[in-house]
Amino acid sequence: MTEQLIEQIRNHANSEPVPDLDLDGVIRRGRQVRRRRSVARRTFATLAVGALAGSAVIVAANRGSESNLTVSASFSAHEVKLVSAAYRTGGAFSRGDTLWFSDPDYAVDLGTTIQLMYYTSSGVVAGVTNDDAGDVKRDYVYVGTDGSVRELNLPGNVVPGTDAQADRYAYLTKQGSGFQIHVIEASTGDELATRSFDAPYSWAGWSVPPIGLTGDFVVLGVDGRQQVINWRTGERAADVPGTQLPVTGGGRALGGENGGVTYRLGDSHALRSTRDLATVAESGLGPWAMNELSPDGRFVETTNTFVGYDDRGHFIGVQSVDGKTISHPVVHVTDVATGHRVTLPGNSRTYGWTPDGQLMRVDGTKVTTCDGATGDCTSRTVPEGPGKIHMAGKYLGS
Numbered sequence: 001m002t003e004q005l006i007e008q009i010r011n012h013a014n015s016e017p018v019p020d021l022d023l024d025g026v027i028r029r030g031r032q033v034r035r036r037r038s039v040a041r042r043t044f045a046t047l048a049v050g051a052l053a054g055s056a057v058i059v060a061a062n063r064g065s066e067s068n069l070t071v072s073a074s075f076s077a078h079e080v081k082l083v084s085a086a087y088r089t090g091g092a093f094s095r096g097d098t099l100w101f102s103d104p105d106y107a108v109d110l111g112t113t114i115q116l117m118y119y120t121s122s123g124v125v126a127g128v129t130n131d132d133a134g135d136v137k138r139d140y141v142y143v144g145t146d147g148s149v150r151e152l153n154l155p156g157n158v159v160p161g162t163d164a165q166a167d168r169y170a171y172l173t174k175q176g177s178g179f180q181i182h183v184i185e186a187s188t189g190d191e192l193a194t195r196s197f198d199a200p201y202s203w204a205g206w207s208v209p210p211i212g213l214t215g216d217f218v219v220l221g222v223d224g225r226q227q228v229i230n231w232r233t234g235e236r237a238a239d240v241p242g243t244q245l246p247v248t249g250g251g252r253a254l255g256g257e258n259g260g261v262t263y264r265l266g267d268s269h270a271l272r273s274t275r276d277l278a279t280v281a282e283s284g285l286g287p288w289a290m291n292e293l294s295p296d297g298r299f300v301e302t303t304n305t306f307v308g309y310d311d312r313g314h315f316i317g318v319q320s321v322d323g324k325t326i327s328h329p330v331v332h333v334t335d336v337a338t339g340h341r342v343t344l345p346g347n348s349r350t351y352g353w354t355p356d357g358q359l360m361r362v363d364g365t366k367v368t369t370c371d372g373a374t375g376d377c378t379s380r381t382v383p384e385g386p387g388k389i390h391m392a393g394k395y396l397g398s
Contacts, residue, residue: 212246250297352391
């Protein structure tokens with residue numbers, strides 16, 4: 001199972017070229033920031049570069065090698081607090097070119113298809129494309145809970161790491177025989193630090209290692225281990241065991257076999273194990289499980305079933321490691337601090353997270369969030385529309 005996941009990661013990386021974003025096309029198609037509910041309804045629409053529409057100011061630079069785009073909505077502090085609070089507890093999701101900060105009334109229309117979203121403390125880093133099917137990732141933009149949209153000038157074929165608890169993201173570039181870490185303030189684009197490192201890397205399909213970011217640390221998925229570097233000082237910290245995509249949050253990271261142990265970054269002290277949830281096939285293959293850490297580091301979601309797809313990518317069911325059909329699969333949620341567990345119906349593709357560590361799932365037009373400590377869930381609906389709703393924070397999409 002682990003080999004199949006790694007092969008999926010490689011295929012995902014190799015199939016995602018990142019050509020330039022068509023900013024002119026984005027501007028032509030327009031974008032709107034909608035705010036309703038407890039404030040007077042207002043709509044901001046881009047009519048022309050530099051035009052004033054309501055209280056939104058849209059600024060775009062001339063295209064070129066250093067082209068950039070900034071769209072800012074002049075919300076009051078009260079309005080921004082409403083959107084931000086909804087986002088923290090309810091997450092972000094998208095359909096087509098529309099991104100919602102939890103509530104359908106808190107929407108940003110980008111004018112280009114949203115494919116991937118990763119959390120920062122005050123907005124999302126979104127992978128966007130001009131392909132309406134969402135099959136080709138084109139570039140990244142930052143979408144803030146204040147309504148701002150800004151192009152991110154990331155190099156081609158990278159997947160950034162973001163910190164749901166801070167206004168930061170990080171990415172890697174090649175530097176000689178090694179690599180360079182770039183840590184960026186998401187809302188402004190200011191580079192906070194660059195750090196160099198050298199380590200063998202060959203196991204995934206990206207041209208640079210996958211990267212995670214939480215607090216003062218970046219976690220680098222190099223060969224044989226996960227290398228940890230304090231981005232503020234450039235100093236190495238204790239490695240996290242295991243070769244995998246870094247899964248980080250709240251100053252913690254997953255490591256070990258199947259990512260079954262939660263480690264505290266800095267000294268790599270083991271905090272909690274979920275390895276007892278791994279299953280072994282009758283053939284002796286295993287143990288196997290898939291673990292995901294919540295963005296705030298409080299919970300680990302564990303699944304020990306496998307999601308099956310046919311040759312055309314259509315879902316065909318949930319199976320055990322032996323290939324037996326599981327009619328009622330469940331996920332296990334473990335509190336890292338206490339070890340307390342709850343189970344919820346679903347599989348490895350069912351749930352995402354909110355920035356504050358609530359589980360989130362989407363069924364048609366129903367969005368549900370569940371408390372990781374109690375398993376209690378609440379649901380809300382979003383407007384019907386063409387296409388599938390995507391949850392933020394899913395590494396391979398959702």
